[in-house]
Amino acid sequence: MNRVYSRKWGVRHNPAVRQEIDSLDAENDAQRIVHLLAAYEFAWEFNRALEVALFYTYGSEPVSKLLDRTAEFEKHGQKRYDDTALLIGYFIEFGWDGEVGRRAIERMNQTHAHYRIHNDEFLFVLWTFIAFPIRWTERYGRRPMTRHEQQAWFNFWRGIGERMGIQDIPRSKPEYDAWTQRYEARTFVYSEASARVSDATVRIIEGWLPGILRFGVKPIVCCLMPQQFLDAVGYPHPRPWLRHSVEGTLRLVGGVRRIFAIGRYPGETAKRKQRTYPSGYAIEEMAPVNLSTRVPRRGATAAGRSRPENSSR
Template structure:
């Protein structure tokens, strides 16, 4: 026992002094020091950047077994969370936005959208864009099982099933199904849109991301969105990812053709996407060209946009490639998730009864952004307005109190269908909708 203190005492006596350490570093060539620092940082970034990716593949890779095994929709959602919330959240969020945008190249879809008049004014376009993003993000980010413990969806059966812990995903899906029921939409158009939600994230990751989606991740997107499609009542979904890819290509070749309504609907959406960009120095005009550069040729041609200059297209690809290179090799991963909604189940005050939600990001016209509660908050909002981040101050006209999922969609439907939404959500969930998310929760709020 006496040997260890003796050894430590001997070691401490022979350690170099601070002055000796400083002198030693002074003799290291600057180029060697810089090179060593860069190599150290590259190794550190490499070790941390792939940590979630590797952990997810260790967890689910053996079960999937390169396509020989099966993963559940709940597991697929967990697999997707690595790419959608941490690794490439902004890129994949835009991928889903462009997936919807791409459907506007199908005349049957663009004619229906044009007939709704929802894309005629800046007000309706901005709300439709905000609501669509929030509804889709709720399907993707909130547990599709409805339970914090996904296994409950299997065991929670019988005559008196337990209410869902977090029914937001199915409330959002039920509201979407209810809104869609107001229009005549063909099964093929539904299926094509679904195929883009499955395929475009992988295409965008391959084209612009710092990494591609792995085969396991691509399969997870297929499994998850097929489950969403089934709950939307979409028929004839191909049985494999490969069959879906072929079906989607064939559908585009047959039905993606030029039409004036394609251009009309696409033009309104492009203006919303770049609404925050200033007109000065031709920046907005350049932004329109960049959006066109992001389109594949069949999509661009169907929307009657001209081909953009070769130099602009190559410059965009080079810029996106450089950003991906820097992110892959030099940046540490996110420590917190980045997502359009708060995925964590919000704490509900018993006195509130009917929680209203706020996004984590806002459109240029800031729907659902809370009004400032202090003088500093007012100054902050006015500064953001002055800088052009938002088009106007938040207020009741932009639903600053927040949103309820069963109210979302066109303002003319805001107060309609709530009880039916609750019933449909309970059917989709396979268990009751209770507590603050239910109609009883709404009634409790009305009494306060």
């Protein structure tokens, strides 16, 4: 049985977590390493990085055209946001070998099967989930991910991609980075669809905040994005002083987290509060609203009958 860790002295990150990570194989033990990274070492960092990664995909005209056509982010934005975050969280937390992780991947594949999505778009979105957490920890994290951790993270997402049926996944991150640069050169062009989906997501985030703070959401988003994304969605380039302020604040948070283990420890998806599902949910219900009457639900498993996934275990 896998060990569960507690904070050192009640406030510090437990060094035994990193010791276990270093003792594991980056390929054969990728699922366990990713769980340890996401639950203990980088819970806050990975959540923020994956949020930015999802936003970044809107820079691709083909990706945004599909999202705009379904209108799910416009009409049911909070649900789509929560469903995506939960499904990703479940297979990060439980891996593809665990029942919950398998169900999350299956639910995601069932949704994708209803749309015509080119393999290149799948490859691009998968790349963002690999690259952005690595970048975030390098720039703003409590520490950078080690080469060993980065390799395990890459191997994990490559395994997820294979289980999604994605073809021609590059064998190394440098190869994948080069492929993505060519993809972005083709698809990161201004599109009204990209602008609409981006605006809809900004409104989701604004809804989390008191009215007086909502004006700052879009400028902060702009500070976290590169120029090619801003041009593709028609967003203004932030003033240098504002970008430096936002980045400095995030580095300060990383410095505090270097000392203190803030938040849940471990940070488990099943225990996060969700705006869409205050009374609980089942993985099989996480379908876009426009498909909810057409996608057959799987028969309830023993775990599904006994409790919703976000209840205490």
